[in-house]
Amino acid sequence: MSFLVHWAIVAASLWVAAYLIPGVHVGSVSALLIAALMLGLVNALVRPILTILTLPITILTLGLFYLVVNGVAFALAASLVPGFEIAGFGSAILGALLVSLVSSVLGAVLAPRR
Template structure:
């Protein structure tokens, strides 16, 4: 039940980011739902591998390279999901920040 609620929160966060961030297009609630599932899977399995492989670069950039990894994961999600598009790097970065903030705020009510 908690997993389903987290999925709904992620979907709402993606819809909010699509509304507020210029350059982000979310065509429907269904595509936001699929994007939430795909982002969840990518963040669970692919992102830790990328973070381990990029550890030397991350140390050299004092942790800022984690933002680049996050944007790359989001770009991969846009490639995999129809109806979900991001136009540039800055939009993807702002998208990730908005999704994180909205998910955290809505997630506080879940716990």
Template sequence: MLKVLLINSVVIFFAAYLLEGVKMKNFLTAIGVAVLLGLINMFIKPLIVFITLPLTILTLGLFILVINAWVLMLIDKLVDGLEIKSFWWAVGYSLLISILNSILLKVF
């Protein structure tokens, strides 16, 4: 569990460093974002996905990208050291986080 939190924090921090439209204050902020993202993905996101299931099926799953971007923009409003400039930066950030997490969780 701690290993996954650390990997997620590193990925969140590194992805913010790579993207021009996403700013992260420091690594401690990345840890807070990782914890909040994990909690939202565990408790709130399943409800949102269930409610939007018809739209997700209609778009062949692409609406999940919108949900992920929305969750990141919500976290942007809740966490002081994170700044995401627009919805499209949130989509890109979400994709980059997902790809890097998948790679690092398989490696470690």
């Protein structure tokens, strides 16, 4: 059940990003759901590897390069899902930032407390 709640939160966050950021476009509800699943997979599998590989430059930039890593993961998910498109790298960084913020807020409000 926790997986479904998290998936719905990421899908809702992705919808908010597509609504607010002009460079992020989701073509349909099915593309939105698949994109949320793919974003979760990319964040679980690829982003940790990117984080380790870019750790020196992330430390050098006092953590700001981590925004670029998140943008790359977001753009990678968009490239794997038909119907989920990103206009440019700036849109990918903003989209990743907004999805992260909205999912954190929604997770704090909707996720069951333990």
